[in-house]
Amino acid sequence: MPDPCDVCGAAGDMRPLLEAALHGVGAVWIRQCAGCGFRQVRPRLPPAALDVLYGADYFDSAAAHGFAGYARQRQRYERDAYFLARELRRIAPAGRFLEVGSALGFLLAALAPITGWDVEGVEVSSFGAWYARDRFGAAVHRGALEEAGLPADAFDYVLQKDLLEHVTHPRRHLEETRRIMRRGGRLRVVTPNGEADLRPLHRVSAARENDDLPRLGQAHLSFFSRAQLLRLFEDVGFRVLRLRSIGIRRGLRALGVVPGWRSRAPMAQREAPAPRGRPAAAEGGGPTPAPWAEQAARIDAEVAAQHRAVRSWPPYFHYRRLVKRLDALPGRLAIGQDFDLLVEKR
Numbered sequence: 001m002p003d004p005c006d007v008c009g010a011a012g013d014m015r016p017l018l019e020a021a022l023h024g025v026g027a028v029w030i031r032q033c034a035g036c037g038f039r040q041v042r043p044r045l046p047p048a049a050l051d052v053l054y055g056a057d058y059f060d061s062a063a064a065h066g067f068a069g070y071a072r073q074r075q076r077y078e079r080d081a082y083f084l085a086r087e088l089r090r091i092a093p094a095g096r097f098l099e100v101g102s103a104l105g106f107l108l109a110a111l112a113p114i115t116g117w118d119v120e121g122v123e124v125s126s127f128g129a130w131y132a133r134d135r136f137g138a139a140v141h142r143g144a145l146e147e148a149g150l151p152a153d154a155f156d157y158v159l160q161k162d163l164l165e166h167v168t169h170p171r172r173h174l175e176e177t178r179r180i181m182r183r184g185g186r187l188r189v190v191t192p193n194g195e196a197d198l199r200p201l202h203r204v205s206a207a208r209e210n211d212d213l214p215r216l217g218q219a220h221l222s223f224f225s226r227a228q229l230l231r232l233f234e235d236v237g238f239r240v241l242r243l244r245s246i247g248i249r250r251g252l253r254a255l256g257v258v259p260g261w262r263s264r265a266p267m268a269q270r271e272a273p274a275p276r277g278r279p280a281a282a283e284g285g286g287p288t289p290a291p292w293a294e295q296a297a298r299i300d301a302e303v304a305a306q307h308r309a310v311r312s313w314p315p316y317f318h319y320r321r322l323v324k325r326l327d328a329l330p331g332r333l334a335i336g337q338d339f340d341l342l343v344e345k346r
C-alpha cells in the first residue's frame with residue numbers, strides 16, 4: 001500500500017538518501033520524494049518507537065540523546081511567555097491557548113499567571129506531561145495531538161515549537177491542528193531548516209571510515225525546505241502570514257557557509273543493541289514510578305542551580321529579544337537553523 005508524500009501527495013517510493021542511527025530504534029533511512037524533494041525518515045516509526053524515544057530520559061541532561069538542554073532553559077521560557085502574553089493580549093483579552101509539545105510545561109507555567117487566556121498543553125512524553133501537572137498544576141493532555149481528542153473549532157492560538165519535525169505524520173498532524181482551531185485562529189510553528197539539519201549528517205557520513213552511522217541525535221524525522229513548508233500549510237488550509245529564518249549564525253555554520261561548525265552528529269555503531277524502553281508509566285491516580293521522582297528531583301536541582309535573577313528581569317527580556325531579532329532574516333533567505341512561521345486557519 002503506497003504511503004503518499006506529506007507535502008505533494010506523490011504515491012511513488014521515496015528514494016534512499018542517507019542511512020542514520022536513531023536512539024532506541026536502530027538504523028533508519030532518510031528518503032527523498034521524487035516529486036517534490038521532501039526528505040523524511042521512511043518507513044514511518046511505529047508508536048512503540050516514540051515511547052522509547054520520548055521516555056523519561058528525553059529531558060535528562062545526563063542522557064546521550066534527547067532534549068538535554070531543556071532544564072537549563074527554564075528562564076528562557078519566562079521570557080518567551082512574557083512576549084507571548086503581550087501578543088495574546090493584542091489579539092483579545094481572553095481566549096483559548098494550546099501548546100502542542102509542551103515538554104516539562106515551563107512555558108505553560110510561566111504564561112498562565114500573566115494572561116487572561118485559558119492555557120493548555122499536549123505532550124507525548126508521559127514523564128513530561130506528569131511533571132508539568134505535578135510541579136505546575138498545568139492542564140496537559142498526554143499523548144500525540146491526534147490521541148488527545150480535543151474539540152473542534154476550539155482554540156484561538158496554537159503554539160508548536162520544535163514539534164513538526166518529530167511527528168510521524170506531519171500532514172495528518174497539521175490537519176488535526178487545523179480541526180481543533182477556530183477559523184481565523186493563529187498557529188505559530190518553529191521547525192528546523194531541513195537543509196541545515198541534514199548538511200552536517202551528510203558531511204559526517206561522507207567522512208566516515210567504517211560502517212558506523214551518523215546519529216540522528218535530536219530524533220528529527222522530517223526535513224522541510226521553505227517551499228515545502230509553504231506548500232504544506234497552504235494545502236492543509238492555513239494562510240501563511242509570516243515566515244522568517246531564525247538562528248542565522250548557527251544556520252550558516254551548519255550549512256558550511258562559515259567555519260566553526262562542530263560535529264553535532266556523532267557516529268553510532270550499526271550493531272549497537274537498541275536500549276530497552278522504560279516500563280509503561282503510571283497514569284492518572286497511580287503511584288509515581290521511582291525513576292520519575294529521581295529524574296524530576298534532578299531537573300528541579302538543575303533549574304535551581306541555573307537560576308539567575310537578571311534573567312527574570314523584563315529589561316533583560318527586551319535585550320535578549322533584540323539580540324534574537326538581529327539573528328533573523330526573511331524566510332526567502334533559507335540560511336537559518338530554523339523557520340519561524342505564523343499562519344491562520346482559513
Ligand SMILES: [Zn+2]
Nearest residue numbers: 005008033036
Ligand atoms: Zn513530495
